[in-house]
Amino acid sequence: MELLSIVVPCFNEEATIPIFYDAVEKIRHQIDADIEYCFIDDGSRDGTLDILRDLNKKSGGVVHYTSFSRNFGKEAALYAGLKMAKGDYIVTMDVDLQDPPSLLPEMWHILHNPDNDYDCVATRRTTRKGEPRIRSFFARLFYKLINELSDTEIVDGARDYRMMTRQMVNAVIQDSEYNRFSKGIFSWVGFHTKWLAYENVERSAGETKWSFWKLFKYSIEGILAYTTIPLYLSSIMGILMCGVSFIALLFIVIRAFAFGDPVAGWPSLVCIITLLGGLVLLALGIMGLYIAKIYLETKKRQIFIVREKK
Numbered sequence: 001m002e003l004l005s006i007v008v009p010c011f012n013e014e015a016t017i018p019i020f021y022d023a024v025e026k027i028r029h030q031i032d033a034d035i036e037y038c039f040i041d042d043g044s045r046d047g048t049l050d051i052l053r054d055l056n057k058k059s060g061g062v063v064h065y066t067s068f069s070r071n072f073g074k075e076a077a078l079y080a081g082l083k084m085a086k087g088d089y090i091v092t093m094d095v096d097l098q099d100p101p102s103l104l105p106e107m108w109h110i111l112h113n114p115d116n117d118y119d120c121v122a123t124r125r126t127t128r129k130g131e132p133r134i135r136s137f138f139a140r141l142f143y144k145l146i147n148e149l150s151d152t153e154i155v156d157g158a159r160d161y162r163m164m165t166r167q168m169v170n171a172v173i174q175d176s177e178y179n180r181f182s183k184g185i186f187s188w189v190g191f192h193t194k195w196l197a198y199e200n201v202e203r204s205a206g207e208t209k210w211s212f213w214k215l216f217k218y219s220i221e222g223i224l225a226y227t228t229i230p231l232y233l234s235s236i237m238g239i240l241m242c243g244v245s246f247i248a249l250l251f252i253v254i255r256a257f258a259f260g261d262p263v264a265g266w267p268s269l270v271c272i273i274t275l276l277g278g279l280v281l282l283a284l285g286i287m288g289l290y291i292a293k294i295y296l297e298t299k300k301r302q303i304f305i306v307r308e309k310k
Contacts, residue, residue, distance in 0.1 A: 004033045005087030009040045009077035014047040023101045030105035037063040040081045043071035067308040075180035076304040091163040099161035107163040119191035122162035126197045234283035
């Protein structure tokens with residue numbers, strides 16, 4: 001039989017892992033394949049690793065796990081899970097049941113329908129019920145902004161919950177960049193994708209690890225990873241301000257020669273200097289972010305370090 005690998009990143013998820021495992025086991029008979037679980041313990045500080053050890057023993061080797069030496073982040077955990085998976089098909093999903101296991105049989109059947117030519121079945125949320133309004137607003141703004149700036153399409157509401165063929169997964173793991181943005185990588189590698197929409201589901205237990213600040217930094221990662229438009233915009237701003245400054249200079253010189261009335265008042269001068277200084281710092285900041293990413297890539301640091309594996 002074919003093998004389906006379920007890749008599940010975990011960080012301090014001792015309360016949700018048993019619930020997740022039971023939920024998937026209830027529907028596994030609807031999938032005509034052997035199943036392996038690939039849990040990645042992303043440096044958890046609770047009892048996550050102990051639970052994974054117990055599941056590994058009780059499942060007879062169906063549950064596998066990799067434990068990091070510290071917290072490397074979800075992107076590193078996803079990459080490690082994809083490399084760890086041995087299946088003909090691989091699905092990535094969150095352990096908190098916000099990615100409903102009930103969709104797994106449908107995803108499996110879509111990929112196995114001979115009338116379809118899909119390499120991936122991905123999911124997207126149609127609602128953000130239960131999320132703070134300010135977070136939902138900025139999330140929609142991010143998707144709108146990145147799709148305007150980038151040639152790589154990121155579907156609004158897209159989740160990391162997707163089932164992929166081995167061919168697509170091999171393409172994804174060959175992209176071993178240090179600064180990872182999986183939603184962009186999944187889109188960039190191409191392949192035919194079928195999208196399934198569903199309404200937002202709240203966590204089964206525990207608390208989200210994504211604060212507003214972490215989500216903001218993650219969105220910056222995505223923009224920097226898949227577009228260089230901010231660099232062009234900073235250059236355009238510089239050209240425009242040079243033009244404005246040149247026109248202002250001509251105006252002042254002509255006025256002084258024609259009317260003998262030099263421009264008076266330092267407040268206007270301070271405002272202009274402040275504006276130009278702010279624009280210069282903005283442009284330098286944008287370039288600095290890109291240079292920082294180049295610096296991290298050239299160091300060739302490990303994306304993750306394994307402490308324990310089973």
